Amino acid sequence: MSLSLSIVATEVGGIPEVVLDGETGWLVKAKDSDALAGSILAALRSPHKMLECGRMGQLRVQNTFSVEKMIVDTEKIYNQLLAQVLCNNSINAKNDVSSSHEGIKRDTV
Structure with a gap:
């Protein structure tokens, strides 16, 4: 073809x-x-x-x-996965900070 x-x-x-x-x-x-x-x-x-x-x-x-199309499509997938990982890491970091603040409040009360 x-x-x-x-x-x-x-x-x-x-x-x-x-x-x-x-x-x-x-x-x-x-x-x-x-x-x-x-x-x-x-x-x-x-x-x-x-x-x-x-x-x-x-x-x-x-x-x-084409090779060019497959490169573009592969980059899109990698970027989507990277964005998901970064978003999940950000959410986990916020949860960790919230958990540590709750521990401080309990200890000081």
Whole structure:
């Protein structure tokens, strides 16, 4: 797909997450050789559709599965986790301070 080629594939594993039927290629049920043959013939009979699926597939790879996109998405996750940890640490620190103040009040009363 990254080379702007259309795809004819079976719906197994993670392929349906990558190949969008009718948009970036053709998807058929697993173990259905007649459907696979039919989709290959449909692709060969529609050179314009093959080119369009190839272009759309290349855009999908660039926008969804590129290294740059994965770096940005990974950084977002790390930043979210860091914010949660910092927030939890801040809450815990406030609770620790409150607990220590209560102890002082009890001891002095």
